[in-house]
Amino acid sequence: MESQALDPGLPLVESLPLPTRVIAHAPPHRAPVEQKPHPEPLPPLTWDHGLRRTALSLAGMAIFGFALRTSAERAAPGLAHLTWSLAMPLTFALAWVVCLPAFYIFYASREPNLGAGQSLRAALEAIFAVGAALASTAPVLWFFAVTAPQSHILAPLGLLLTGLALIAGGAIFGSSVRRLGGQLGRGLQWIFLGLLVATFVQFASLAGIHWF
């Protein structure tokens, strides 16, 4: 696998893929309107870079789990918060472990350019995105949990921030699949996200995580 120069500063967030960026390859003899833009291919991921980004994503989820317990339980920070810190990344990873084979069997195996490796890569990109999104909003949730512990907005805020992170993950997953050569339609993409979210919520409730 080709190695790439890594940014020593913020490896997780700096390397987030952009879902909207495309490169138009317009041949000279064809009208531009007929040419479908090709998504920019995803750069290769080295083991080192991948492990580092995975660790940072899991840490981001753990930080959000800590803030979420402060918000949902209205409890002062303590050791019990660490259980949610541990449970949040674990449940999310488990949800992917359960749902990714379904994605591969029902969709990726029928795509000529998409294999198990590419599916896993797209899933990793989604996990990186969700980790970054959760980590970035943890200070906001924490701030509201500490300054307005009796507020009615805490529960919807926690739910909203989790939901936004999952949607961001779903969007990045879809764009990564397309950048890796798949032809994933929007409908199928959001159906898969729905399955993932349902599985995540199921595991989260088993682990004792709640938003209300």
Added chain:
Amino acid sequence: MESTHAAPRITQTVEMLLRNPRSLLAMIREGADDGRELTLQLIVLSALGFGAFGFVVGLTHSAWMGLLAAPKLIFVGLGSFVVCLPALYVYGRFLGNRSSVQAVVGEALTAIATAGMTLLALCPVLLVYQQLAARTLGGYLYSVIGAAVLISFACLRGISVLLSAFREAGRPVLHLFAWTLLFGLVGMQCAWIVRPFVGTPTGELTLLRPLERTAFDSVYRTTTSAIETAFSPRQAPSGPRRHGYNLWFEGS
């Protein structure tokens, strides 16, 4: 990133902020002086505007209250920025903004500094409003609402300047709406935790109120009370009462 420009002097930064924010944003994007001096200048300008406005807000009660309110309003502007910054950057990336962390800091500070300059310009307006109009309309409640309206206007102006500069440069703007929403929510709560800024006219000087309820409950209650008072002036209470806006007075 190598710097391609030297940082401008603070007077030049003010000039660019007011006349041509697009060139300032271009300078930030190119990494002028590694962004440090420019960032510091924008922080100073933000603090100046928010501080001056806070002082005038507090002046309704007393000069001491003005001195207390000035750093509180600076904290609201810059504290909210610190809490929101990670989300601004990450969600900005998701929504198509390709700026680096340093550029996002500079862009957000440009909006805050523009809001600060707007607040500075509105200080005389607020002063006149506090001394004349607010007293005739019913006093304290209208002072609070007047200040809140002017602050909201200044913040929206900061965002609109950023919005038009981004549009002129052909850059994506969707993330700016998310910024506004997030910054507004956090800013409101930040202001709530460091209240009072005005202080009840007959009350003693208070540094901080205890944390009770939320800014959002308060906004709802204040708005309904103001409408109630405006439309039924004869029923407005002359002294403290258990319900209505006086309840909010005690906590604000």
